[in-house]
Amino acid sequence: MGKKNLIYSLLVAAVVIFIADYFSLLGFIKNPLDAIVIPLKRTIYSASILVKNFGDVIGKYPQLADLISKEQNLNQNNEELTFRLKILEEENTKLRQQLGVSTPRAYKLIASPVISVTRFMEIGAGESEGIKAGMIVVDGSTLVGKVVQTSLRRSKIMLPTDSEINIAAKSNRGTRGLVTGQFGTNIIFDKVLQKDLLLLGDVVVTTGESEFPPNLVIGTVVSINSPDVSPYKSAKIEAPIDYKTASTVFVISS
């Protein structure tokens, strides 16, 4: 077969496969292969995290003594705060009962292992676990992203660093704006009115509009860009978690 004919034949084959997949006709081939792909990708991903962490350990070795004492302080603070939180929660529940106010709604979560992070995060749970496109993914009270595509055992999550994501958000001072991604690495709190107060260190959370539940933490403001000629200002946000090294996330199923 000539070189050109070979290219044309393969192009036709690729288009046919593309159309067949568009109409979900290739599930019988793709679904069984997921059983091989998930452990393979998980192994590579875990190895990459180990390498990244090893680099961090080497880089921070001179500050080791400092870090150990900081960790001890944080542990102590954590224990104290956990104790205080428990007391406040009990008090809150009693007050709610007295006032006849219902307790806040608890989400039903599906724990899923992360198997890769590139432009999207991929998790080793899919339609067989009840995950559907549009569901929201969290880690604790931090927003991780939105499920955009699923297969039988895998799902693809769009992260807040993605330029196609738009999240209605507000700061802890009530300043409203729109969170979107930039270059696949940065999170931008955009469309903030110049007159609204926004300061470094402000925490940005979801407003609860559109498909994102309210009060999920997106990140903290680390820099502000306020051009004189624009009616809006924007801020760069740093997420409390590193998406590239997450190992388990939770999909909100209801």
Added chain:
Amino acid sequence: MRGKLIVILLAGVLLESTIISFPITLIIVSVYVLSVGADTVKWAFFGGLLLDFLAIRALGETSIFFLSMSWVISRYKKKLHFGNIIYFIIFLSCVSTFYGFLFFRFVTGLNVVGSLAIGAFILGIVKLIVKGDELDKSKIKI
């Protein structure tokens, strides 16, 4: 020889679908098609399919991109070869920029420079693996 080239392609596919947002498979495929020749068009097809499956893209999407790129290379072969490095640099920059917009939705200057550097590195490896007489020399035929 072919086994080693396929292993490099598979490694590229696994890296791109698991830990990096960088068009490494595209660079490998373009270097193969430019240097080894028409046989590697099949690898472009299967490499694209594998990448689509591993990265949960629509099956065939990347294959169509890789094959279209292979068609452009074969169509403009007299211009696109390693003897004419300027055309090669322009071609790889354009194709990696377009791929970046299509699949990652962003392109930075650093990505384009990285693509060129990795392209040169992979070409060096291919030259080591493939014997000189097996490299595609058709462009110097008169």
